[in-house]
Amino acid sequence: MKKQLFASLLAGVVLALVAGSAAAEMKKVKIGTEGAYPPFNSIDPSGKVVGFDIDIANALCKAANFECEFVVQDWDGMIPALQAKKFDAIIAQMSITDERKKVVDFTGKYSKTPAKFMATKGQKFEFTPDGLAGKVLGTQRATIHENFMRDNFPKSDIRVYATQDEANADLAAGRLDLVLADSVALKEGFLKTPDGACCELIGPAYTDPKWFGEGAGIAIRKGETDLVDAFNAAIKKIRDDGTYKKINAQYFDFDVYGDPGM
Numbered sequence: 001m002k003k004q005l006f007a008s009l010l011a012g013v014v015l016a017l018v019a020g021s022a023a024a025e026m027k028k029v030k031i032g033t034e035g036a037y038p039p040f041n042s043i044d045p046s047g048k049v050v051g052f053d054i055d056i057a058n059a060l061c062k063a064a065n066f067e068c069e070f071v072v073q074d075w076d077g078m079i080p081a082l083q084a085k086k087f088d089a090i091i092a093q094m095s096i097t098d099e100r101k102k103v104v105d106f107t108g109k110y111s112k113t114p115a116k117f118m119a120t121k122g123q124k125f126e127f128t129p130d131g132l133a134g135k136v137l138g139t140q141r142a143t144i145h146e147n148f149m150r151d152n153f154p155k156s157d158i159r160v161y162a163t164q165d166e167a168n169a170d171l172a173a174g175r176l177d178l179v180l181a182d183s184v185a186l187k188e189g190f191l192k193t194p195d196g197a198c199c200e201l202i203g204p205a206y207t208d209p210k211w212f213g214e215g216a217g218i219a220i221r222k223g224e225t226d227l228v229d230a231f232n233a234a235i236k237k238i239r240d241d242g243t244y245k246k247i248n249a250q251y252f253d254f255d256v257y258g259d260p261g262m
Contacts (some may be wrong), residue, residue: 082104094219110235112256172198
């Protein structure tokens, strides 16, 4: 009886040690995201952050054996907050550009979508510097879309906003002629809302890597290669095992990992 009791106690100790070891191996990672860019990220009525990026982040954390926590951050403070160690990684449709590579490291892409202009219905424009001269253009501040417009439409009146929602609202109210943003965020987000009934996508799709980079990747502090490698492996895993496809299907009728060519 004593031997059986001892064996049972020993087995319990071993199980506890194994469980403790597994828990210790799970790395805690804080994920920075925006919460104002549907359908990629937004805040639901209960105050919870939701969206494609959030579901992908959760899948990546599971694949990498990470215990992840989300931190909502205003877009224009995203990289400074990462560098200040407010969080460990950014999963918020941040495009991989040469300019950003100077200050952060990136994983490979986990999505890639073109940019497009949006206007109120029935409008016609010539999308050249002279054609948009004097037109009032809006977009979110500190984005690739702002950089693109400033470089390509210098004769336009360019106005920037803290969130894309604010730019969209000013377009709907007649205070802007056009807004430029991610075409999927506009089509699958704003244009599917009652407020979006006013508007439509218009003009060419913009994908030039000089401004729009290589797709959206996960931004990580410089030199943290182990975290970059872990997320890259997780991206491959969820692409290979069908997890990415299942999440994608909840939001889109095309593979957002590639270029839907809108």
